[in-house]
Amino acid sequence: MSEVLLLLMVVLLLTLLGGLVRVVRGPSEADRMLAAQLLGTTTVALLMLMSVAMAMPRLLDIALVFAILAAIAVVCFVATGEVRDHDAT
Amino acid sequence: MSTALLYSFGGILLIGVALHRLVLTTDLLRRVVALNVFAAGIASLLIAAAYRGPEAAADPVPHAFVLTGIVVLVSTTAAALALIRRLDDLERSVDHDT
Amino acid sequence: MTPLEILAIGILFAGLGFFVAGTVGMLRFPDVFSRLHALTKADNLGLALIALGTALLTADTSVTLKLMLIWFFVVLASATSGHLIARHALRSGQGS
Amino acid sequence: MLLWLVFDLVLIGAIVWLAWAALAARDGFEMIVLFMVLGLFVALAWVRLQAPDVALAEAAVGSGITGALLLKTWRHRRGRAAGDAAADARPSRALGFGVMGLVTVLTGMLAAVLVLIPRPAPSLAETVFANLAVSGVDNPVTAVLLNFRAYDTLLEVVVLFAVVVVVWLLGDAEADRRAPRLGSIFFGFARLVLPVMVLIAGYLLWLGGFAPGGAFQAGAVLGAVGIVLLLGRLYTPTAADRLPARLVFGLGTVGFAGAGLATLALGNAFLGYPPEAAKTWILVIEAMLTVSIAATLAGLFFGAAPSGRPTRESDR
Numbered sequence: 329m330s331e332v333l334l335l336l337m338v339v340l341l342l343t344l345l346g347g348l349v350r351v352v353r354g355p356s357e358a359d360r361m362l363a364a365q366l367l368g369t370t371t372v373a374l375l376m377l378m379s380v381a382m383a384m385p386r387l388l389d390i391a392l393v394f395a396i397l398a399a400i401a402v403v404c405f406v407a408t409g410e411v412r413d414h415d416a417t
Numbered sequence: 418m419s420t421a422l423l424y425s426f427g428g429i430l431l432i433g434v435a436l437h438r439l440v441l442t443t444d445l446l447r448r449v450v451a452l453n454v455f456a457a458g459i460a461s462l463l464i465a466a467a468y469r470g471p472e473a474a475a476d477p478v479p480h481a482f483v484l485t486g487i488v489v490l491v492s493t494t495a496a497a498l499a500l501i502r503r504l505d506d507l508e509r510s511v512d513h514d515t
Numbered sequence: 516m517t518p519l520e521i522l523a524i525g526i527l528f529a530g531l532g533f534f535v536a537g538t539v540g541m542l543r544f545p546d547v548f549s550r551l552h553a554l555t556k557a558d559n560l561g562l563a564l565i566a567l568g569t570a571l572l573t574a575d576t577s578v579t580l581k582l583m584l585i586w587f588f589v590v591l592a593s594a595t596s597g598h599l600i601a602r603h604a605l606r607s608g609q610g611s
Numbered sequence: 612m613l614l615w616l617v618f619d620l621v622l623i624g625a626i627v628w629l630a631w632a633a634l635a636a637r638d639g640f641e642m643i644v645l646f647m648v649l650g651l652f653v654a655l656a657w658v659r660l661q662a663p664d665v666a667l668a669e670a671a672v673g674s675g676i677t678g679a680l681l682l683k684t685w686r687h688r689r690g691r692a693a694g695d696a697a698a699d700a701r702p703s704r705a706l707g708f709g710v711m712g713l714v715t716v717l718t719g720m721l722a723a724v725l726v727l728i729p730r731p732a733p734s735l736a737e738t739v740f741a742n743l744a745v746s747g748v749d750n751p752v753t754a755v756l757l758n759f760r761a762y763d764t765l766l767e768v769v770v771l772f773a774v775v776v777v778v779w780l781l782g783d784a785e786a787d788r789r790a791p792r793l794g795s796i797f798f799g800f801a802r803l804v805l806p807v808m809v810l811i812a813g814y815l816l817w818l819g820g821f822a823p824g825g826a827f828q829a830g831a832v833l834g835a836v837g838i839v840l841l842l843g844r845l846y847t848p849t850a851a852d853r854l855p856a857r858l859v860f861g862l863g864t865v866g867f868a869g870a871g872l873a874t875l876a877l878g879n880a881f882l883g884y885p886p887e888a889a890k891t892w893i894l895v896i897e898a899m900l901t902v903s904i905a906a907t908l909a910g911l912f913f914g915a916a917p918s919g920r921p922t923r924e925s926d927r
Contacts, residue, residue, distance in 0.1 A: 332524055334614040336531055341621050344652075346538040348625070350550075351644055352632060358547045358604035360644045362554055365596055366541055368674070369558045369589055370534055371651045373565040376582065377527070378658060380572050382471070386822050387658060388581045389815070390667050393832060394651075395588040396808050397675040399800070400835050401647060402596035404679040406603045407791040407842040408686040420619060424660060425725050427623035431630050433718040438634040440710050441702045446639060446684060450646050453677065454630045457653050460665070462725075466732060468660045475661040476736040477751035481760060483665045484752065485767045488827055488904075491672050491680075492774040495911035498684040502914065503781040505688050588804070595800040602794060 333381040340374045361405050368398045421468040428461030445501045449494055456490045523571035530564030533557050547604045551597055558593040562586055622659065626652045643681045650674035663823040664752045667815075671831035676908055679838055683912065747889025749821035756825065757893045761882040765871065768863040768900060775860050775907045779916040793843055801843055808836045816901050820890065826897040830904025837909025848917035856910060856917075863903030870896050 347370065350363035372391045379387035435455035442448055460483045467476035516524075533556055540553025566582040573579070629652060633645035650673030657666040702710070739751050739759065746754035756764050812833040819825030840846040848856070870892065871882040879885065884892040 331614060333527075334618065336527055338614060338618050338621065339531055340534060341618060341625075343534050343538040345621070345625055347541055348629070348648065350541050351648060352636075352641065354638075354641065356547060356604065357640050358600050358607075359550065360641060361600055362547065362550055362597075363541060364644050364648055365593060365600075366537060366554050366557060367648050367651055369562055369593065370538075371655060372585060372589055373530070373534065373562055374655060375658065376565055376569045376585075378655075380569055382658075384658075384663065385573065385575070385578050386663055388578065388585065389818065389823060390654065390658065390663060390670050391585050392581065392588070392811065393667060393670045393815075393828070394654075394674075395585045395592065396804065396811060396832070397671060397835055398589065399592040399596050399804070400675045400838060401678045401682070402599055403793070403797070403839055403842050404682050406599040407793060408683055409603055409607065409791075420615075421660070422725065423619055423623060424656060426722060427626055427656070429718050429721050429725070430627045432721070433714050434627065434630045434634060436717070437710060437714045440714075441707065442634075444639075446681070446688070447634065447642065450642055450681065451634055453646065454634065454649070457630075457649070457673075461653070461656065462721075464657055464660050464662045464665060467662065467736075469731075469736075471661075474736075474740075474751070476734050477739050477755050478735045480662050480665050480752045481755035481763075483662075484668055484756060484825075484827060485763055487665070487668050487672055488767050489770050491677055491908070492771050492911070494677055495680055495908075496774045496777050498680050499778040499781045499911075499914055501684055502687045588807075591800060591804060595796055598796050599793065 330381055333377055337374060337377050337381065340370060340377065344370050344374070357405070357409075361402060365398065365402065368394060372398075420470075421465045424465040424468070425462055428458045428465060431455070431458030431461060433458075445497075445504070449497050449501070452497075453490065453494060456486065460486060519571060519574075523568045526564050526571065527568035530561050530568060533561030533564065537561060548601060551601055555593060555597060559590055562589055619659070622652065622656055626656060639685050643678065643685055646681065647674045647678040650678070664750070664825070664828075667823050667828045668831065671828050671835070675835050676831060676838070676912070680912060683914070745886045745889070747884065747886070747891075747893050748819070750819060750823070750825070752823075753819045753825050753893070757896060758882075758884065758889065761867075761871075764900075765864075765867045765882070768867055768903070771904065771907050772860060772864045775910050778911055778914060781915065791842070791844070797843060798845075801839060801845060805836050805839060808832055812836070812901065812905070816897060819897060820894070826900040827904060829897075829901045831908065833901060833905030834908030834912075837905060838912045841909060841913055848913065850917055852917055856906065859903055859906040860910060861903075863900050863907070866899035866903070867896055 344367055347363050347367045351360050351367070354360050372394050375387050375391040375394070379385055379391075431454055435451045435458060439448060439451040439455060442451065463479040463483050464475075467479040469475055537553050537557025540556070541550050544550045544553055563586055566586045570579040570582050626649065629645055629649045633642050633649060636642040636645060650669060653673065654666040654669040657663075657669060739755060742759070743749065743751055743754055746758045748754050748757070812829040815824040815832060816826060816829035817824075819829070837846075841848075874883050874885075874892075875881055877885060
């Protein structure tokens, strides 16, 4: 039982590494931001599995904070980016 | 090799990487990021030191240190970044005048 | 293992499949907009299945409610930020 | 057991590689995104090491607030290649090797100390757990922060206050720039999520008494609400907001120190709460800290004293 969960966790961790490749490669800023978004969601999923595997239901509070703060970086990215577009024109 | 020792070595590597870049880079923004990575390395050392195995409760005192450290770190980072922005504005106005 | 646990494990593996597919799509698709399409599958269905599997394994009402709340926020945040990123990419010409 | 080892090794390898990749990134934006992702991985490592309180703070700060601050600064310096490797002066070969050698010696010494120190290392954990019953809270980390070592936390709040004073003396106000066009979907999202975020901040504050959570984590989530309000121009500070802002920034320091003086007046030690009412004292102090920390973090993001010039809704 716990072995199966651990296996799932290891594979999810490996998909996190896969997503990292897109953050590094880009090429555009939007690509990097999207990849970071996927990594955030995967982290939330990993925390859910860890809460069962480690028998710590409190880990879901951390997942909740990640979930609600996921959009902050994107909003900051887009809101400050618009200013640049304006200046360029 | 114990889990705590493994994560401690990870923390030491973070400290090494961050220190190397902190000293060699001349870009201010990169220096601030290096400082943050350095702090993550120190925090990993403290948290690994607090670890008492998967069953036992961890030592809460280093955890409290790290929490205080995170608050102080985000404050110093904000101050450093405000200084960078100010410096940039000053450079810009000097460029504009000449 | 009880039949419920086997079911939960099956659901978790299905969720994992969506994350793997999402990551592969993120790596293989040619431009921002098709990568966005890959991302939303992992965000919505992948996380939903992982949350469902976790809920079945813990079988606790408060945990289940919290899992639903987390999933709801992730979907809401990913829909909004996906929209914002796509708009930004379209406007600043980063689409291709 | 073997799978845990694989998990640990992959996680540690990813963290070290990410740190290296972020600091060696060619592009400043890539550096910032990699740094934010590093925050995710570090939080996972700390969860693995049974430090959920710290992971919660890292989740709220590392990838949320610090990332937003870095992005804002990077955008501010646009056109100046900030954070780009191109802006970096290439060190000479001798200097590069010299620094590399020194760093290797230092980290080697650190590693040697880690291997050589006697285990188990001396610890105050037993003292903390023995006195937990009189601290007023059940979460040992909160007990250390708000009771046993409340002096440290008071000084931490003073640091926050000092920094916001410094930042108010610098920089230009975000409100002087044109409002970004975020679109109606963003505003729908904000209307739905921001009130819930405030609720969650309250939940984290309440949680701190017996589980991972507390004033700082709650303050960081509440501060993120403030950052979204500022970014979306849902709230634009004007000169009239200076006095209330000053009062809220000072609330943490003054309230905390005031509680210390009140305990002195009661005949206890400075910040020595009466044991039977310790829970109430801690909760009141934490509530003040949460509001003050949130306002301070949002103020740090805003980056200057509000100038009072009205926002240009659509200039030119």
